[in-house]
Amino acid sequence: MERILVSACLLGRRVRYDGGAKPVGDEVVARWRSEGRVVVFCPEVSGGLPVPRSAAEIVGGDGDGVLDGVARVLTESGEDVSRQFVLGARLALDAARAAGVRVALLKESSPSCGSLRVYDGRFAGTRVPGHGVTTALLRRAGVRVFGEGQVAEAAACLRELETPG
Numbered sequence: 001m002e003r004i005l006v007s008a009c010l011l012g013r014r015v016r017y018d019g020g021a022k023p024v025g026d027e028v029v030a031r032w033r034s035e036g037r038v039v040v041f042c043p044e045v046s047g048g049l050p051v052p053r054s055a056a057e058i059v060g061g062d063g064d065g066v067l068d069g070v071a072r073v074l075t076e077s078g079e080d081v082s083r084q085f086v087l088g089a090r091l092a093l094d095a096a097r098a099a100g101v102r103v104a105l106l107k108e109s110s111p112s113c114g115s116l117r118v119y120d121g122r123f124a125g126t127r128v129p130g131h132g133v134t135t136a137l138l139r140r141a142g143v144r145v146f147g148e149g150q151v152a153e154a155a156a157c158l159r160e161l162e163t164p165g
Contacts, residue, residue: 047088063136108147
């Protein structure tokens with residue numbers, strides 16, 4: 001049975017920067033949990049950031065740029081938290097590898113977990129196409145990453161991986 005890495009905030013854990021959660025109320029996710037498929041992870045907390053914490057955005061690119069050292073993750077006050085984001089991404093990859101995970105369902109628009117878009121780094125609420133640091137590292141390792149609006153696609157991917165032949 002395939003396992004799936006899921007952002008802790010999507011499962012109701014209060015780990016977001018503002019101390020909140022963003023639970024995804026989907027029957028498929030509930031079934032995955034009851035089947036023991038879910039590996040719960042928050043890369044930002046695992047990387048050493050507190051709850052609550054200052055909001056952060058990627059400046060100068062997206063998650064790939066942060067991994068490559070050409071972009072940074074900054075708080076609105078200008079604190080560079082790139083190191084914590086990269087560490088959290090590495091720990092997420094370690095957790096995924098340890099559990100044999102090949103699919104992830106992560107929080108869209110997050111500087112860690114965004115898979116389709118992230119905030120533009122100006123702290124104005126504007127999202128742009130791109131992905132977060134954890135998503136970038138997971139994808140580099142061959143993990144398929146989906147946002148919380150793509151549960152059906154993630155489920156289809158899991159079914160495909162479990163189909164013999």
